[in-house]
Amino acid sequence: MLLAITRTVSPAIEQCEVTFAAPGPIDHQRASSQHSAYESALRNAGCAIEHLPAVDHHPDGVFVEDTALVLDEIAVITRPGAISRRGEVESVASLLARYRPIARIVSPGTLDGGDVLVSGKLVYVGCSGRSNADGIRQLEAIIAPLGYQLDTVAIQDCLHLKSAATLIGDRLILADPSRVDATAFSGHEIIQVAEGEGDAANALRIGDLVLLSAAGQRTRERLAARGLKTTTVANDELAKADGGLTCCSLLLKLDPQTER
Numbered sequence: 001m002l003l004a005i006t007r008t009v010s011p012a013i014e015q016c017e018v019t020f021a022a023p024g025p026i027d028h029q030r031a032s033s034q035h036s037a038y039e040s041a042l043r044n045a046g047c048a049i050e051h052l053p054a055v056d057h058h059p060d061g062v063f064v065e066d067t068a069l070v071l072d073e074i075a076v077i078t079r080p081g082a083i084s085r086r087g088e089v090e091s092v093a094s095l096l097a098r099y100r101p102i103a104r105i106v107s108p109g110t111l112d113g114g115d116v117l118v119s120g121k122l123v124y125v126g127c128s129g130r131s132n133a134d135g136i137r138q139l140e141a142i143i144a145p146l147g148y149q150l151d152t153v154a155i156q157d158c159l160h161l162k163s164a165a166t167l168i169g170d171r172l173i174l175a176d177p178s179r180v181d182a183t184a185f186s187g188h189e190i191i192q193v194a195e196g197e198g199d200a201a202n203a204l205r206i207g208d209l210v211l212l213s214a215a216g217q218r219t220r221e222r223l224a225a226r227g228l229k230t231t232t233v234a235n236d237e238l239a240k241a242d243g244g245l246t247c248c249s250l251l252l253k254l255d256p257q258t259e260r
C-alpha cells in the first residue's frame with residue numbers, strides 16, 4: 001500500500017515563491033478545494049493519506065515533494081533552494097522517521113525534491129536554480145551505496161526537472177521537449193505532451209494510474225491511446241504558485257520489502 005503525505009494549503013499562499021507563473025492573485029479557498037479534490041483522487045487510487053497541518057510562515061508548505069526524496073531504503077531530507085522554504089523540512093522529517101532511516105542534505109548543498117525523478121535504480125536530478133552541484137553530490141554519496149545511479153539533466157524555462165518530465169510507467173516518461181532534452185533519459189520510451197500543454201508534463205503515477213492536470217486533455221488522449229489508465233484533477237490555482245501534481249504529495253510504500 002502507498003502512503004501519501006500531504007499538507008494543508010497555507011492561508012498565506014499568496015506570499016509564496018513565484019518564478020515562472022504569471023504574477024497575479026491566488027485564491028486560497030479555491031486552491032484548498034482543488035487540493036481536497038487531489039487528496040480524494042489519491043484516496044480513490046488506493047493511497048492512505050497522512051495530512052500535515054500548515055506550517056506558520058511557510059506559504060509554500062503545501063508543496064511537500066520538495067522537502068524529501070523517499071526511496072524504499074531511505075528518506076533523504078532536502079535543503080530547499082529557496083531560503084523561505086527551509087523551515088518546512090523538520091515536520092516532514094519527523095513524520096518520515098517513522099517509516100525510513102533518515103539522511104540529510106546539509107549546507108552548502110541545496111536540493112528540491114521536485115528536481116528528482118526516480119526510475120528504478122536510476123535517479124535523474126535536474127540542474128535547476130534550486131538544486132546546486134553540492135546538493136547533487138551529497139545525494140549521490142547517500143544513494144550510490146544503495147545501488148542507485150545518479151545522472152544530471154539540463155532543463156530550461158521551468159522550476160524543476162519534474163515540471164518538464166515525469167515517470168508515468170515502467171521506463172516510460174512523459175516530457176515537454178521544449179523544456180528538457182529527453183535524450184537524457186536513455187533506455188526510456190518518451191511520450192511528448194500535446195502542443196501547448198507543457199504543464200501536463202507534471203503527471204503523478206500511482207501504480208497503474210496516471211493523474212494528470214485537467215488542463216492537459218489532449219495529452220490525456222495521447223496516454224489513453226497508448227493504453228494508459230488516466231484521471232484528471234483541476235490544479236490551476238496552485239499552478240499560479242508554480243505548483244504541479246507531483247509537488248503536493250510524497251508517496252512511499254508502506255511495506256517496501258514486499259511491495260515491488
Ligand code: CIR
Nearest residue numbers: 017063065114241242243247
Ligand atoms: C516554489 O517556488 O518553491 C513553489 N512556489 C512551487 C514549488 C513547486 N514544487 C514542485 O514543483 N515540486
